[in-house]
Amino acid sequence: MSGTGRRLSERQRRAWLRLIRTENVGPATFRDLINRFGSAEAALAALPELARKGGARRIGIPPEDEIEAELEAAGRLGARFVAIGEAEYPPLLARVDHPPPLIAVKGRPELLRAPAVAIVGARNASLSGIKLARRLATQLGQQGFLIVSGLARGIDAAAHRGGLETGTAAVMAGGLDRPYPPENDALFAEIGERGAVLTEMPFGWTPRARDFPRRNRIVAGVAYGLVVVEAADRSGSLISARLANEMGRLVFAVPGSPLDPRAAGTNRLIKDGAILTTDAGDVAEAIAPLLGRPPPERQMEEPPDDLAAPAPSDDDRSRVLEALGPTPVHIDEILQHTGLHPAQLSLILLELELAGRLERHSGGSVSLLLDDSG
Template structure:
């Protein structure tokens, strides 16, 4: 991602403020954020260009946070003792930076040095069995003693047990809501303890109450920060299996603990094992698989190269019409759109950016895109 200031370099206060304002803008996500910076050179220039981009994409207006709103969020972070860490800065998790579409900014609190340590994710059932809870705690403690940071999502059950087991050595909790809105409330005390002894982080705005559709984004953070992800207990339909799928797509190792076929909480883990997950009966199985990967980049598909917007003239209305005709509710690859329309890749990229900013485009895993059915 070329939006980064460069490995080990820091944004100044003005840049960080502009980045925060841009990523908090309506319809701006990690992909469009990256493309906006690449197209306009800075977040400040991108903010100025947004209304015209939205208009060309078919939207009447776009909501950009006011400077006072950004002031309020920065003040909320300061009151909490939190920071905004940008991709490319020293404390941004290196593996997450290599994930598909990483968030440009993270709100973080705690021992930031832990984000540079090798991490293993641990997830599982919310209605975990007592045996599952004890096993998750023990394995998290053992991983910590071997120098691994345990990452999870602060949910009840296995997530909470993993955090508790990793407290002594260091654990990271990724949130689905704002950093000041931990969920569920029953884990508030655990959240506070992790914020002091480990790290809590979120890509969502302060004050944001998590919704059901926000948890997959949280799961992406958990999987993206880690060399491997262990599923302790999971039903056939569970967020843990979504996390495992995301980890697999990112090229991370997926581990699972086998369970009784009579226990529905083992149905998901047994299914993962049938699909090729690494069978785990003890912490040594995880360490043996992860240790050779430490310091190496993940082995998933290569990141999409940032669009080069400077190599072709801007698209005209005819070009926009060609791209719109090629799009529909079924996801298609950007390369397919380029071949079908005969347009220059930079022109297609800019039309897609306009549609994205206008709220008319949906991006999917694998770099595919579709037109939103209810788009204007």
């Protein structure tokens, strides 16, 4: 499915939402299931047996009325679910590893097609940092960039305010009906009217600490570049910068006084190769060569692949379990050790993941989650 405007039917959208809301199904597992079974409905029908073969007694598939309630909640808020491949889905986000298959969007989803720049930084920002972030956002917006941030206090809020006139998008760590922090409720409402607010999390979801890195991944993923205005060492903004760098995005950092701990992170980013930034021109000039040359787009809902391989046997499953442990091991090493066909191993790992027994790591490694209940 490409970003040419193909649209899911409402039946497909419900099935996609039900599949991504299923226990142990994240974006990577969702993609594997769609590619293996050809549709979300077929994947949902296969889940109980897959989880059973992976060692689980059952798998939590949300009932139809729960999905209907979430769709109704979106409707009441004036939001809707946009699927990867549809016209309003952010084009660069579609090309990261394991993009969210559905995002809930309130406001003007058409803004998400514009080339984006993310601006992030300290929550306890200095007055000069707030002023600079707002000015950068205003100037970049005037040059045609969508301003993206995470609606946090400080630098994030300043960036959103600077981009309100030209276009800004806020990425949430919780559901669209659970904006955070409360002090930015008015800004959230204004962005929801004049810009766009989006999240991959369910309605009713109150953000937890572990949800903010997921939000930061989307902030980095939708943008050509990420600008860090102020950031202490070991801050969330540095996590965003690392994620952006891993995705091949440009990372920009505003230098600051060595005496200010809020500049320690940005100064270190510059030492590590980030682009030193003092005005919007630095950002626009570096991004200009990238515009109009996106990499090939990833596909979703492709025909099943490699199904000519024989179905894995219980003995095959035992050999894979024997090869796995709590230490991550690369999938290629498991293939070499077991002699299985890649499609056989893929299915066994999918079964284990759906049973809640497998953890995936970056770089194609996996490990076994040991049961410590006994």
